[in-house]
Amino acid sequence: MDLDELRRRALRIHDLYDELNMQERGRVWTREEFMLGFMGDAGDLAKLILAQEGARSARPDSQAALEHELADCLWSVLILAHRYGLxxxxxxxxxxxxxxxxxxxxxxxxxxxxx
Missing domain, CATH: 1.20.5 (Single alpha-helices involved in coiled-coils or other helix-helix interfaces)
Incomplete structure (x- = not known):
């Protein structure tokens, strides 16, 4: 899968989130809220890395959790780039x-x- 395919998939999820947020909250996330979501994901990733390196208690599903958080961070970067027209x-x-x-x-x- 190349970057364009990743971007298209990320935008599909972005659009689904927009639809869900409109239904549940009557508005979509701002660029600032996407950035804050990214910061939360980066914090979660940091905790998982610390666990992998023995500085925190490891989860039984640590490898899957690490993959998930890295994917979340990549999604956020792709969406932020899109939202800023980069x-x-x-x-x-x-x-x-x-x-x-x-x-x-x-x-x-x-x-x-x-x-």
């Missing part, structure tokens, strides 16, 4: 190119003998 694929590729250049330049300054 081309996430281009932004990701551009950012990775910038990071690769920056990190490579720093590694070149250190030199292979110090690595």
């Amino acid at each position: 081309d996430l694929e281009s932004a990701f590729l551009r950012t990775m190119e910038e990071l690769e250049k920056t990190i490579s330049a720093r590694l070149d300054r250190v030199g292979p003998e110090e690595r």
